[in-house]
Amino acid sequence: MGNTSRFGTAQFLFALSVGILVAVVAVPMLLIFFNAFWVNGHFNIADVIRVLRQGETYKALLNSLFLSSGVTVTGTLVGTFFAWLVTRTDLPFKRTMKLLFLVPFMLPAFIGALAWKMLLSPRAGYINRLFMDIFGFDGPIFDIYSYAGIILVETMYLFPFVFIQVSGALERMDPTLEESARISGADLFTITRKITIPLVLPSILSGALLIMLYSMAHFGTVAVLGAETGIYNIPTLIYEKIHQSAGSFDSIRTATVLATVLVIAAAFILWLQNRVLSQGRYQIIAGKSFRPSELKLRGWRVPMFVFCMFYIALTIVLPTATIFMVGGLKTYGLPFVSENMTWNNYKYILFEWDLTRDAIWNSVSLGLIAALVTMFAGVIISYVIVKMKVRGKGFLEFLGMLPFSVPGSVIALGVILAWSGKFGINLYNTVWIILVAYVARYMAFSLKANSAALEQVHDSLVEAARASGATMWQALKDIVIPLVRPGMMAAFFLIFLPALRELTVSVLLYGPTTRTIGVAIYTLNEDGETVYSAALAGIALVIIVTGEILIKRLVAGKNNG
Amino acid sequence: MADIHIAGVTKRYGEKNVLDTFSLEIRDGECFTLLGPSGCGKTVLLRLIAGFEPPDGGVIRIDGETVADPASGLHLPPDQRGLGMVFQDYAVWPHRDVYENVAYPLKLARTEPSVLRERTMRAIHLVGLEGLEKRLPSQLSGGQQQRVALARALVPEPRLLLLDEPLNNLDANLREEMRFEIKSLQKKLGVTILYITHDQEIALGISDRIAVMDEHGRLRQTGAPEEVYERPADDFIFRFLGVANLLPVRREGEALYVQGISAPWRGPVPDKAGDILTAGFRPSDVLLEHDNGDDSAGLPGVVCRASFLGAQMDYLIDIAGTLIRAALPAHECLNRNLLFVEGDACRVMLATAQWFEGEIANRGVL
Numbered sequence: 001m002g003n004t005s006r007f008g009t010a011q012f013l014f015a016l017s018v019g020i021l022v023a024v025v026a027v028p029m030l031l032i033f034f035n036a037f038w039v040n041g042h043f044n045i046a047d048v049i050r051v052l053r054q055g056e057t058y059k060a061l062l063n064s065l066f067l068s069s070g071v072t073v074t075g076t077l078v079g080t081f082f083a084w085l086v087t088r089t090d091l092p093f094k095r096t097m098k099l100l101f102l103v104p105f106m107l108p109a110f111i112g113a114l115a116w117k118m119l120l121s122p123r124a125g126y127i128n129r130l131f132m133d134i135f136g137f138d139g140p141i142f143d144i145y146s147y148a149g150i151i152l153v154e155t156m157y158l159f160p161f162v163f164i165q166v167s168g169a170l171e172r173m174d175p176t177l178e179e180s181a182r183i184s185g186a187d188l189f190t191i192t193r194k195i196t197i198p199l200v201l202p203s204i205l206s207g208a209l210l211i212m213l214y215s216m217a218h219f220g221t222v223a224v225l226g227a228e229t230g231i232y233n234i235p236t237l238i239y240e241k242i243h244q245s246a247g248s249f250d251s252i253r254t255a256t257v258l259a260t261v262l263v264i265a266a267a268f269i270l271w272l273q274n275r276v277l278s279q280g281r282y283q284i285i286a287g288k289s290f291r292p293s294e295l296k297l298r299g300w301r302v303p304m305f306v307f308c309m310f311y312i313a314l315t316i317v318l319p320t321a322t323i324f325m326v327g328g329l330k331t332y333g334l335p336f337v338s339e340n341m342t343w344n345n346y347k348y349i350l351f352e353w354d355l356t357r358d359a360i361w362n363s364v365s366l367g368l369i370a371a372l373v374t375m376f377a378g379v380i381i382s383y384v385i386v387k388m389k390v391r392g393k394g395f396l397e398f399l400g401m402l403p404f405s406v407p408g409s410v411i412a413l414g415v416i417l418a419w420s421g422k423f424g425i426n427l428y429n430t431v432w433i434i435l436v437a438y439v440a441r442y443m444a445f446s447l448k449a450n451s452a453a454l455e456q457v458h459d460s461l462v463e464a465a466r467a468s469g470a471t472m473w474q475a476l477k478d479i480v481i482p483l484v485r486p487g488m489m490a491a492f493f494l495i496f497l498p499a500l501r502e503l504t505v506s507v508l509l510y511g512p513t514t515r516t517i518g519v520a521i522y523t524l525n526e527d528g529e530t531v532y533s534a535a536l537a538g539i540a541l542v543i544i545v546t547g548e549i550l551i552k553r554l555v556a557g558k559n560n561g
Numbered sequence: 562m563a564d565i566h567i568a569g570v571t572k573r574y575g576e577k578n579v580l581d582t583f584s585l586e587i588r589d590g591e592c593f594t595l596l597g598p599s600g601c602g603k604t605v606l607l608r609l610i611a612g613f614e615p616p617d618g619g620v621i622r623i624d625g626e627t628v629a630d631p632a633s634g635l636h637l638p639p640d641q642r643g644l645g646m647v648f649q650d651y652a653v654w655p656h657r658d659v660y661e662n663v664a665y666p667l668k669l670a671r672t673e674p675s676v677l678r679e680r681t682m683r684a685i686h687l688v689g690l691e692g693l694e695k696r697l698p699s700q701l702s703g704g705q706q707q708r709v710a711l712a713r714a715l716v717p718e719p720r721l722l723l724l725d726e727p728l729n730n731l732d733a734n735l736r737e738e739m740r741f742e743i744k745s746l747q748k749k750l751g752v753t754i755l756y757i758t759h760d761q762e763i764a765l766g767i768s769d770r771i772a773v774m775d776e777h778g779r780l781r782q783t784g785a786p787e788e789v790y791e792r793p794a795d796d797f798i799f800r801f802l803g804v805a806n807l808l809p810v811r812r813e814g815e816a817l818y819v820q821g822i823s824a825p826w827r828g829p830v831p832d833k834a835g836d837i838l839t840a841g842f843r844p845s846d847v848l849l850e851h852d853n854g855d856d857s858a859g860l861p862g863v864v865c866r867a868s869f870l871g872a873q874m875d876y877l878i879d880i881a882g883t884l885i886r887a888a889l890p891a892h893e894c895l896n897r898n899l900l901f902v903e904g905d906a907c908r909v910m911l912a913t914a915q916w917f918e919g920e921i922a923n924r925g926v927l
Contacts, residue, residue, distance in 0.1 A: 466612075466639040467640075467645065469670055470665075
C-alpha cells in the first residue's frame, strides 16, 4: 500500500514497531540468554548445567514442576466439576453461581495467600489457634506453609481458567449429539463418558495448560507461603538471587539460567495449547449457544447447592473478610472483638504514611501510563502486522509473539539487565524501569485485542478513504482509529486493571520510593507489619473491585447504546 | 473527462504474472467495461489504475499525466490521482452516517462549508437517498449502501470513476435499477467510467465499449457491445457472452452436413472458408417446427427437456448426438401450437449463426 519506492509512512510505522518491540522485549530477552550462556567470553553449556545442578536451583526447578502440576490437577478437577454443575444440572440460581465462580479471577492470589496465612499459619493462624486453644488440639489442624497449602491456595484463584473454557464449551455443544446417543439406548453415565467428555476434552486441556503456565510463573503465593519453610519455585528464587545477593555476578547468572528455563517451559506450554486447540476445533461445538439438556439432581439438588455456597464462602468470603478484619485490628493476633478494632490503620495508610500513599499513587499512575503507552504501541504494531505489506513483516510477527510467552519475572530480570546502565541509560530504582517492564509485560494483551479489532476493518474501507483523497495518515486517523477504538478500550482496561494489582514484576524492580501497591503489601507483610499489610490489601481490593465493576458497566453501556 | 492510457503494464505476484505487457486505451467520457472471468486480473488492473498497488513494469497515464511508471520510480499515491471508486463490498464507513460518508472527500479537499453542504446534498439527491442523511450504514439496505458508495465516489466530481463489480451483491431488480442509474448519471455528468465485472448482461447493458479478458489476463476483443456480441472474435468470447450452442458442420463439395444427418445443411451460409466449421448460435436464434418428415423444414431433433419459464419456453434438443438449447417466446408457442413435451420429434432451423473454424465441442450448454 502506498509508496514503496520511497521512505514513506509505511516504512516509518514498520521501523517504529520493530524499534518498540526490540527495545522493550527483544533486547532484555537476548541479554538474559547472553548472560546465561556466555561465560568468560565463551558459549558454555556445561556451566549452565552446573548451575542447574546446584542444590537450590535444582530444588526450585523441581518445586515449580511439582507445584504447577499439583495446581493444574486440582484446578482442572474443581473447574470442570463446577462448570458441569452450572451448565448441565438443575442447580438452583445457576446464573448467579456462574458469576460467583468467576470472582476469584478478580482477586489477586497473593492477597488470598496473605489471608490464608493469617488463618492457617501453624502457630499464629486464627483457625489453628481456635482449634488449639478452644478445642484443645495438640497441634495445628492444617499447616498452610506447605506444598499442600500452596497448591490449595493457588487452586482457589486459578481454577476459573478451566471453569471458563469448559462451561463455554458445554454451553456451545449441540445437545442433539447427546440426545441421539440417548435414543440409541445409552444411559447418562455412558453418554457423559463416551460423548460429553471427549467433546469438551480440548477445552479442559487448554484451560489446564493455562493454569500450568500461570502457576509455574506465579510469584506471590509461593513467596508468601513458602519462604518460611524454604519452599522456592523459579520466580521466587530469581527474586531471592536478585535481592539478597545485591547483584553479584554469580547470582545474576543463576537467575538468568532459571529465567531461561522458565521461558522455554512457557513457550512449550503455549505450543502445546495451540496444538490442542487446533486439533480440538470440532464442528460439533458451534459458535452459538444451545439450551443443553439438564441433569436432574433430585435429592442432590440442595446438598450440591449448599456445597457450592460453602465453597464460595470458604474461598472468597472468608479470606476477604479476614483481610478487612485483620486490617482493622490494633495489633495482629488479638481476638476479633470490638475493643480490639480500630479505623486508624486505614486512616494512617491512606492519609498519613508516605510509603503506602506513594505505593497507591505509583500503582495508579504506572497502570494508567503503561495502559496508554501499550495501547497506542499495540495498535501501531498490530496495524503493521495485520494490514500492511512490508518487507520483513515475518520478523515483526515473531517479535510480536514473544511477549505472549515471557513470564513476568523473566521480563523484570531482562529489564534490569538492559536498563541498569549497560547502554548508557540507568533506570534502576526509578519508576521508569517498572514502566518499561509493564509495557513489555502487557504488550501481548494489547496486540491480541487490537489485532482482533483490526481484522474486522476491511482493507477496502481504508482504500475507499485513499481514493477519496485521504493520505495514509488521514485514513488512519479518520477511518482506522475510530473503528478499532473498542479494541483499544479493551486493551486499555486489560492492562490497567492487572497493573493495579501487579506484584511479580514490580517486586524485582522497586526502589525505596517506587513501591507499587503489590510490593507494599508484600514487603509490609515480610517486615511483620501484618495489620498494615492487611489494611492496604483491603484498600487494594476495594479499588480493584470498584474498577472491575465500573468497567463492566461502561462496557455493557457501550454495547447497549 | 479523462482518458486512460495503459501501455505494456506487467504485474507479478510471486512467480505468477497476473498481467503481462497489458495495453489498453480508454477514451475520454466513455463508459468502458472490462469483462472477464473471475481471477483474470481485471481487479488487479483496477487497483493499479487506482494506485493501491504499483505495477512491476509499463506506464499508466490518466488524462495525459503519468501516474505510474516503475522504470522511473514514479508512483502517484491514490489520494493524488483524482478519481472516484466504488468497491465490490461497498466499503461504506460503518461509523459515519450517510451525510458524513458522502461529505468526506469534500472535507479532505477543504471545501468551503456552504459549498460542501450543497454539493453533498446534491450527490445524496442524485442517488435518491434524500431523507436518509442521518442513517448509519447498518440501518441501510445493501442497495442503499451501494448508493452511498456511489454518491461518495461522485461528490468530488472526479475525472474518472472506477467501479469494481458494484452490483454483484444486489438482487436482480435492484441490480437492473442501479445499472440504469449509473448509466444516466454518466450521461448527466460526462465522467469517464471504468467498470469491472464478470457479468456479461450488465456489461452489455451499460457500456459504450467493452473489452473482454480471458483467464490468463490477455485482452481478447475490444469494441462496442453490439459489435462484440454480434461479431465475437472467437468462440471464447462467444461462449463468455451468453448461453452458447455450438454445432460442428462439415463441408463436402458445395454442400454442408451435420454429423449423423444425411440431409444437407439448409441453415445460414458460413462466412468462413475451410472444411470443418462450427456454427455458434444463441437459444433465441433457434426456430422450431413439428416434424413432418420434410428435410427442408430443418434439422431433425428430439426434445429431451421442456421447461416453461413464463415469458419463454426453454427446450433442450438432441440433434444427432449434439445437445442444444432453444428459447421460444411462450405466446408464440401457444399461438402456433409449438408446445413440445419430452420425447417429441421436431425440426430445428437457425435464424442466424456465428461461424468458427474447426470443430469446437459444445461445453456448458445444459
